[in-house]
Amino acid sequence: MEQQLRRAIRKDKLSMAYQPIVDLEGDRHIVGAEALARWTDEEGFAVGPDVFIKIAEQQGFIREITRLVLRQVLRDLGELLRTHPGFHVSVNVAAADLDDPGFLPMLKESLARAKVPAESVVIEITESSTARHKTAEEAIRQIRQAGHSVHIDDFGTGYSSLSCLHDLSVYAIKIDRSFTQTIGTEAVTVGILPQILAMAQALKLHVIVEGVETPEQASYFAASELAVLGQGWLFGHPVPADVFRRLLAEDERKAQVPTGVL
Numbered sequence: 604m605e606q607q608l609r610r611a612i613r614k615d616k617l618s619m620a621y622q623p624i625v626d627l628e629g630d631r632h633i634v635g636a637e638a639l640a641r642w643t644d645e646e647g648f649a650v651g652p653d654v655f656i657k658i659a660e661q662q663g664f665i666r667e668i669t670r671l672v673l674r675q676v677l678r679d680l681g682e683l684l685r686t687h688p689g690f691h692v693s694v695n696v697a698a699a700d701l702d703d704p705g706f707l708p709m710l711k712e713s714l715a716r717a718k719v720p721a722e723s724v725v726i727e728i729t730e731s732s733t734a735r736h737k738t739a740e741e742a743i744r745q746i747r748q749a750g751h752s753v754h755i756d757d758f759g760t761g762y763s764s765l766s767c768l769h770d771l772s773v774y775a776i777k778i779d780r781s782f783t784q785t786i787g788t789e790a791v792t793v794g795i796l797p798q799i800l801a802m803a804q805a806l807k808l809h810v811i812v813e814g815v816e817t818p819e820q821a822s823y824f825a826a827s828e829l830a831v832l833g834q835g836w837l838f839g840h841p842v843p844a845d846v847f848r849r850l851l852a853e854d855e856r857k858a859q860v861p862t863g864v865l
Contacts, residue, residue, distance in 0.1 A: 721750030780814025
C-alpha cells in the first residue's frame with residue numbers, strides 16, 4: 604500500500620473533496636470549506652485518510668501529500684478564492700510540515716503564483732501537532748505573520764492546556780466531533796462542552812464545531828454567546844470541487860432573495 608500511495612502522489616492521483624463550513628447564526632450561509640484528501644488504490648478501493656495519512660506520516664513522506672493538496676486546492680478553488688474575499692478554505696498541515704523550513708516559502712510562492720491572498724487559506728493543525736510546544740509556537744507565529752489564520756483541529760482530544768493555547772496564539776479551535784455527538788445524550792463528556800466554549804470565550808478564540816449532524820446539535824451551539832461556525836453532514840457532505848462551487852453559488856443566490864420570496 605505504501606508503494607501504491609507513493610505512485611499515486613507522483614502521478615497526482617489523489618483527489619480533493621470540500622466540505623462546507625457555515626455560520627450557525629441567521630441563515631447559516633457558507634463561509635468556507637475544509638479541503639479533504641481522497642485516494643482510491645490501484646485495485647479500485649477507496650482508502651480512508653486515517654489510513655493513508657498515517658502511512659505517509661510513519662514513512663516520512665507526508666510533506667509530499669501536503670504539497671499535492673495545496674496544488675489541487677489552488678487549482679480547484681483558485682478563481683473562487685480570488686473573487687470571494689470573505690470566503691476561506693482550510694488546509695490540513697502535519698507536524699512534519701511545522702518542522703520543515705521549506706514549508707512556508709513553498710506556501711508563499713504557491714499563493715503568489717495563484718494570486719490568492721494568504722488570508723483566504725486557513726492552516727489547520729491537529730491538536731497532537733502542538734505536543735512539541737516550542738516548535739509549534741514558532742511555526743504558528745511565522746504562519747500568522749504571513750497572513751494566515753491557524754486553527755487547532757480535533758480539539759478536546761487531550762493535548763492542549765489553557766496556557767498552551769494562549770502561547771500558541773491560534774485564531775480558532777475546532778471542537779472534535781466526539782463532543783458534538785454527546786449533545787442530547789447522557790454521556791459524561793457532554794459536560795465538557797460548556798467548559799470548552801467558556802475557555803474559548805475567555806481566550807478570545809473563534810470556534811468551529813465538527814460533526815454537526817442534527818438540528819438539535821446545531822441549535823445547541825447557535826445558542827452560545829460565541830459566534831460559532833459549523834461543519835458536518837447537516838450542512839453538506841464532502842463533495843468534488845465542481846459540486847461545491849454549485850452549492851456555494853446556490854447559497855449566494857438564496858442570500859440575495861428577499862425574505863418570503865422562496
